[in-house]
Amino acid sequence: MRQIRVTNVSGEVVVRGGRTFPPYQSVTTMISKSGMREVTACIHLRAEEVLEQTGVVPKVAFVLEPEPEPQAVEVDPLACPHCDYVGKSERGLKAHIRQMHPEE
Numbered sequence: 001m002r003q004i005r006v007t008n009v010s011g012e013v014v015v016r017g018g019r020t021f022p023p024y025q026s027v028t029t030m031i032s033k034s035g036m037r038e039v040t041a042c043i044h045l046r047a048e049e050v051l052e053q054t055g056v057v058p059k060v061a062f063v064l065e066p067e068p069e070p071q072a073v074e075v076d077p078l079a080c081p082h083c084d085y086v087g088k089s090e091r092g093l094k095a096h097i098r099q100m101h102p103e104e
């Protein structure tokens with residue numbers, strides 16, 4: 001068993017090695033070797049070993065990074081900018097815009 005400080009950098013509760021890590025929080029816990037492997041294998045968790053003699057957490061600067069934003073859905077180049085219509089071709093789209101949105 002070793003004492004580690006685990007930071008959950010994701011916005012979700014993560015359970016690894018029989019421990020629960022609340023989102024965006026650091027938890028100091030005793031953990032077994034196999035539990036440690038699970039924790040270090042998890043991309044959401046950052047583990048640092050706590051020095052047993054002093055109980056001092058080594059100063060490791062880490063930044064809490066929120067999960068990357070989901071990529072914006074790519075705009076269909078044949079989608080009409082004025083309504084939900086999606087053309088089958090550039091010509092079709094242009095014809096649609098001429099007919100349906102003549103004022104644009």
Ligand SMILES: [Zn+2]
Nearest residue numbers: 080082083085
């Ligand atoms: Zn349209």
